[in-house]
Amino acid sequence: MTSIDVHHLTKEYGTRRAVDDLTFGVAPGRVTGFLGPNGAGKSTTLRLVLGLDRPTSGTATVGGRPYAAYAEPLRQVGALLDAQAAHGSRTARDHLRALAVSNRIASRRVDEVLEEAGLTAVAHKRIKTFSLGMRQRLGIAAALLGDPAVVLLDEPSNGLDPEGIIWIRALMRGLAREGRTVLVSSHLMNETATFADHLVVLGRGRLLADTSMRDFIAAHSTRRVRARTSDPARLRTALARAGHTLEDAGDGRWTVEGARAEDIGALAAHEGVPLLELADEEASLEEAYLALTAEAAEFSAPGTAAAPAEPPVPASTHRPEA
Incomplete structure (x- = not known):
């Protein structure tokens, strides 16, 4: 069992409820898009799933267990939350080697993921010299390092050039075809429409939708x-x-x-x-999304909800380094 299961999950910061009685599941064998306006609770939910925050109430498990219960988590779950988290003075290869050693992963796997991410040529360069797109590729390589059954990616196409965007699309769909559980958070509706099979949509910390891409568009257009x-x-x-x-x-x-x-x-x-x-x-995914979340956006410019969308178209997380 490799699903992600969230049950009645609630997280409060003082008087603010960032996640509000949230229940949904992410099944293997498909790419699930994780959507919602700024402030909807997506990042908080991912942090709760990965044990980086503790819930006020409710549970979030991966493969039936809390993330913190895994002794070698990179072998079970790979995640990318922040491409800037890697130590800038390390080389790309040394960064991945440190992660591999901490999770008893063979060193040959480091070279495999560097090649898969297109970073072999810069493996011995310091991370502080990397562009945002290169850091993003390195974060994805770290997420894949343990050959995990579950992959969580937050804005994976951020900073990637067109070739990189095509690569990450193919990667995510390939992981799903292999039977892995893939959860991808994104603000880019048109991009999400190219790879997601299923959608989980949040608004103000609550679940707005948990359905297939096709059913979501049909229901809101x-x-x-x-x-x-x-x-x-x-x-x-x-x-x-x-x-x-x-x-x-x-x-x-x-x-x-x-x-x-x-x-x-x-x-x-x-x-x-x-x-x-x-x-x-x-309707495009963007039209359907805006129709659903118009009342749930915490931050929006005047007239945004009423603005026309695009024309319709035919039918690694690892533990922080010191």
């Missing part, structure tokens, strides 16, 4: 059809008789809210209206 025709006037008239409204989307395209492509296609065929394009559309 409106059905819509995109069409292109050489005779929009006839199509508008035909749709009006059926109770639909044709909206001008610009660039010669039209949309019909609350409809399915098969229904619009059948109606157009019956009326003899030529269609040059017809497709169902679904």
Whole structure:
């Protein structure tokens, strides 16, 4: 059993409740996106799962045990919370060697993860000379060092160049295909949409959603059809008789809210209206996310919640060093 299980988890800092009676599970074999506005409690939850904070009440376990119960935690759980945590005066290789020794991991594994993270050429350079993207790669290498069954990553694409972003996407999906449990926290909706199978969404410390990506988007978006025709006037008239409204989307395209492509296609065929394009559309993850979290954002600029989202598209943690 390698799942992450959170049960009635609550964390209070003085009078502020950062995590509020939170219950959810993260299953193996899929990538789970961990989403929420700033101040939603994501980082606090990750710290509680990894034993870096103690809950006020409730439990957070990995593989049925608290993280602190593992004598060699890197063999069970790999996590990246802060890419800046590594000692700047160490080389990348020495940083990983120290972690390997503390968890009885073979030294050959250090070279393996350096190569996997694309850092072999800079393995003997001091970490303080690294760019943010290189530090991020090193943090991911540290998370993979113990070949863990559970991987937690906080903003893993932060600072990565386009090649690095493609690499981390493939890495996360590959880990999930191997049957590992992968939990990824991110603020980048479009990026999350490329790798996540499941979503856990928080707002003001509470659970807002725990569902598959597809079900999440379907639940928080409106059905819509995109069409292109050489005779929009006839199509508008035909749709009006059926109770639909044709909206001008610009660039010669039209949309019909609350409809399915098969229904619009059948109606157009019956009326003899030529269609040059017809497709169902679904909201982007960003649209669905903003629709759900509009009231749960603790920090937002005026008008942010009402601003239009992008156009819809077709259907290592280790223990701190001294």
